[in-house]
Amino acid sequence: MRTPVALAVLGLAVLVLPLVAPPYYVTLMLPFMAYGVILLGLNLLFGYTGLVSFGHALFIGIGAYTGAVLTTKLGVRHMELILPAAALAAAVVAAPVGALCVRYVKIYFGMLTLAFGMVFYTFLLKFYRLTGGDEGMRMLRPYLLGREWTGFSKVDYLVGPYYYFSLAVLVLATLVMWRIVGSPFGLCLKTIRDNPLKAESLGVSVARHRWYAFMISAVYAGVGGALLAPPTGNVDPTLAYWTHSGNIVFMVLLGGFSSFFGPLLGAFAFIFLQDTVMSVFPYWRLIFGAVLAFIVIFAPGGLMGLFARRPPVEVSGA
């Protein structure tokens, strides 16, 4: 019963934030919302299906580059077109990649996804004429709701219309994911995670369900990747690098992979903690590595696990 109240308070806080908080903190919320979308998808694979991808940055890269190519080369500036295009591009790539990867589990799944991610990274880096090489490409400011927002400075645009647009996308993505994990399909995924043999003998096609989960999480990463690009105005190959894949798995673990809202908390904690640490100490990786080691060893339930009194339990999802 307390969850809806907490959600309402949080929702209100997020809505009024641009009106009360300094623009700097509001712009930090933008990557949070983009990563929020990405991690909701990643956790369908990690937390609900039990597959750890070390190449998920591939789809973030696809989403971000789709946005950059559309705005700079093809003259498509409407975000309402860019996001579906990013989702489609991610799905088109994820279909064959996923079909190959889901035949394996555990370390082999992780290695295969890592290899696919690095193929795309190398492609971005080496095919200079198409992708701009290591300098990447510019992502022009997209139109929102059909409007150009010409009168807005960059910051006004980001903390105003773009903020609310991202928020709307995140809320929509959350609601859809909530329905997915609560559906019979979501229950099948959990069964597969806990006991693939039993799932198969109960008539659940393990490979097919894993493939669906892979596709959905790739689409989420594509959309999140496209959301990630406009605030920086630039996309580059590091978006698809394997350490980026590692970082997003880290975020999920930080928040707690066995809870529905854990990944969102993880994205939030990661981004604001990174900002805080970097402002006092340039070597944020040292601190974050130690945090990750601590979580793995002592608190595998993540932040959500620390809040929960009992050991992390399943979100019922319904």
Added chain:
Amino acid sequence: MGGVFHAAILFLVAAGLQVVFGVQKIFNLACGSFYALGAYTGVSAVGYFTGHGGPPALFIVPLVAGGLAVGLVGILVERGLLRFVYDRDETFQLLLTFALVLMLEDLVRMTWGTAPVSTGGLYLIYGQARVLGATVPVYNLIVIGASLAIALGIGWLLTRTAFGRIIRAAADNREMAEALGVDMRWVYVRVFTLGTMLGTLGGALVIPATAAMSEMGIELIVEAFAVVVIGGLGSMRGAFVGALVVGVLRSVAISAYPELEMLLIYLIVIAVLIWRPRGLFGAAVA
């Protein structure tokens, strides 16, 4: 020949990865970080040596000593971190080594700064030789020879010594080895330190030929990863053959189709994972 030199270095790092995976079943993402650590330590050791009047021709002594000595951090890592997660899901083990990658990368930056460092003009101090019609620095030949010797040494260790028998037994069946009176904690410390030292030595040996950079670790790990996938996880012969395949293919691709360089390697990795996930020499013992 540049490819064979690269293969010799890759073999060392990949061998470290394999021995740890074979016995401890942990895929150590930090093996590239150990490589970077060895490289930076090598530069510092050589700098100290020549700065204190050591004859430049003997630079290889502090280089190797530094590379091996810093490998002892393996003890710290194993006792301080890894021993807590042996019973955990391999996802958590993988993430713990990823935590190490993050920490070591910044430790290197903190200690040695962000600018590349190198040993200066020591690379060609032994002159050059003509091999099969190509001009090759003699230093490359030394490293290739050393790497071959280490490969043979590991083979000898695994097949002919009591410790090697214990390692193979532990790789096959940990519980049984433990029941027969093998102190697994001790085996794990030694195996992990051996793996770490192979990585740091590889880093130290590469350094006269190239500058040390803070990203070198995370870049090498994906190559070492390609080596062990092609060769087969946990197999020493696999590491040897895989390193040759990756090292030579890369140098051929760089000169023939620069754009395909690593792309080609990853495509081979994917092909191997799909057609023969065990790799060329998979399912063998460490």
